[in-house]
Amino acid sequence: MPAPSFPSRAPGTWDVIVVGAGPAGATAARVAAENGCEALLLERAAIPRYKTCGGGLIGASLAALPPGLPLNVLDTARLFTFTLNGRRKRTRTSSDPTCALVFRSELDAALTEAAAAAGATVRDTTALTTLCQEGDTVTLRTNRGDTLRTRVLIGADGSASRVARYVGVRCAQVDLALEVEAPVDARTADRWRGRVLLEWGPLPGSFGWVFPKGDICTAGVVAARGNPTALRAYKDDFLKRHGLHTSPPLHDTGHLTRCRRPDSPLARGRVLVAGDAAALVDHWSREGISYALRSGALAGRAAARIVAASGEEAARAATGHYEQRISDVLGPEMRASATLMSVFARNPALVHAALTRLPTAWHRLDAYIAGRSSVAEIMTTPLARTAAALGTRLPARPA
Numbered sequence: 120m121p122a123p124s125f126p127s128r129a130p131g132t133w134d135v136i137v138v139g140a141g142p143a144g145a146t147a148a149r150v151a152a153e154n155g156c157e158a159l160l161l162e163r164a165a166i167p168r169y170k171t172c173g174g175g176l177i178g179a180s181l182a183a184l185p186p187g188l189p190l191n192v193l194d195t196a197r198l199f200t201f202t203l204n205g206r207r208k209r210t211r212t213s214s215d216p217t218c219a220l221v222f223r224s225e226l227d228a229a230l231t232e233a234a235a236a237a238g239a240t241v242r243d244t245t246a247l248t249t250l251c252q253e254g255d256t257v258t259l260r261t262n263r264g265d266t267l268r269t270r271v272l273i274g275a276d277g278s279a280s281r282v283a284r285y286v287g288v289r290c291a292q293v294d295l296a297l298e299v300e301a302p303v304d305a306r307t308a309d310r311w312r313g314r315v316l317l318e319w320g321p322l323p324g325s326f327g328w329v330f331p332k333g334d335i336c337t338a339g340v341v342a343a344r345g346n347p348t349a350l351r352a353y354k355d356d357f358l359k360r361h362g363l364h365t366s367p368p369l370h371d372t373g374h375l376t377r378c379r380r381p382d383s384p385l386a387r388g389r390v391l392v393a394g395d396a397a398a399l400v401d402h403w404s405r406e407g408i409s410y411a412l413r414s415g416a417l418a419g420r421a422a423a424r425i426v427a428a429s430g431e432e433a434a435r436a437a438t439g440h441y442e443q444r445i446s447d448v449l450g451p452e453m454r455a456s457a458t459l460m461s462v463f464a465r466n467p468a469l470v471h472a473a474l475t476r477l478p479t480a481w482h483r484l485d486a487y488i489a490g491r492s493s494v495a496e497i498m499t500t501p502l503a504r505t506a507a508a509l510g511t512r513l514p515a516r517p518a
């Protein structure tokens with residue numbers, strides 16, 4: 120590929136500033152730097168920073184990591200135990216154990232180091248506070264009182280994104296997740312080793328999970344935002360039932376997850392959004408790391424195109440290309456997961472029965488977890504189409 124040629128920029132103006140050093144932002148900064156841009160990555164927290172997350176890396180996430188990234192995998196899920204609100208427990212074995220369980224602080228720090236190694240400048244403990252655009256320049260202010268200028272800004276600042284508010288991102292689904300990092304004794308650690316638990320919960324569209332990580336289990340629950348008291352009660356009950364309430368948790372936090380409306384914008388002028396900021400999260404599983412890595416890479420490439428564009432029309436075309444790529448690559452996944460979620464929220468027992476009774480349904484989910492299939496592929500199978508038709512017609516029945 121010929122080396123990109125960039126029009127000259129005003130002194131003191133970055134090519135690309137990326138806000139947020141999670142998987143989306145660290146990837147966007149790395150890819151922009153690899154494509155010849157002078158990239159600055161801003162992170163509000165001190166790196167490494169804690170992030171409320173299961174830290175489950177499915178095959179699509181692992182495939183989207185930069186080659187050779189040092190990854191501290193604490194466990195790999197081999198057994199998947201499903202329950203319907205604690206009943207009808209059934210365990211399935213993965214044919215190709217792939218789902219890696221990691222601490223997000225370590226993953227995100229490694230991704231940020233990869234961005235720095237590619238040439239991006241990293242500034243942590245620096246938060247974007249305001250932004251505005253004029254002509255081909257985006258100006259932003261930080262909590263440190265700096266004024267920074269850039270040709271392109273990528274907002275990868277998570278689910279409470281300031282940049283998303285500026286762009287006008289609209290959501291179809293907003294959920295609240297409550298999670299703990301529970302220290303466990305040697306016997307309990309042994310019981311959970313290699314085993315992930317997924318429990319379909321009592322609130323519409325809710326579920327609970329336990330992800331083992333050696334002497335710590337990450338456990339939590341998620342449901343539609345709006346009933347935090349019921350969700351807290353579910354979390355307490357869930358932790359008690361699984362024996363994860365005995366020691367004080369290392370972290371006990373809550374975080375929103377948001378899924379975009381299909382027509383929601385992904386850019387405004389020279390400001391793009393990626394990852395959770397763009398509300399790119401699976402409606403059903405709330406898996407978001409693979410979306411963050413993939414949209415971050417697309418945003419980094421798009422930023423390099425915008426910087427290299429000769430004139431505003433070419434810059435607009437490059438932005439349009441980013442929106443199109445997200446729609447082509449991630450749109451089908453989002454749509455399929457929304458369909459699955461609408462069936463699951465009305466009738467979790469149907470989804471539970473399919474996964475635990477029908478070998479084909481489990482094999483398809485297993486293939487998705489391993490990265491050999493996608494939610495879009497699963498939802499176009501005759502079995503899934505029938506379940507979707509049935510699930511939306513049957514009367515709603517909580518778990």
Ligand SMILES: Cc1cc2nc3c(=O)[nH]c(=O)nc-3n(C[C@H](O)[C@H](O)[C@H](O)COP(=O)(O)OP(=O)(O)OC[C@H]3O[C@@H](n4cnc5c(N)ncnc54)[C@H](O)[C@@H]3O)c2cc1C
Nearest residue numbers: 139141142143163173174175246247277296394395407408
């Ligand atoms: C409880 C829970 C469990 C989950 N479990 C999983 C899982 O097991 N697997 C999975 O794939 N997904 C999971 N997800 C989803 C996943 O955590 C997110 O989709 C993923 O973190 C999105 O990455 P991101 O880079 O877009 O945003 P984030 O990881 O949220 O990173 C955003 C970064 O921006 C920084 N920031 C915010 N505001 C500013 C600012 N103004 N200036 C500078 N920096 C700023 C933040 O400090 C943060 O570091 C889970 C989510 C929750 C809530």
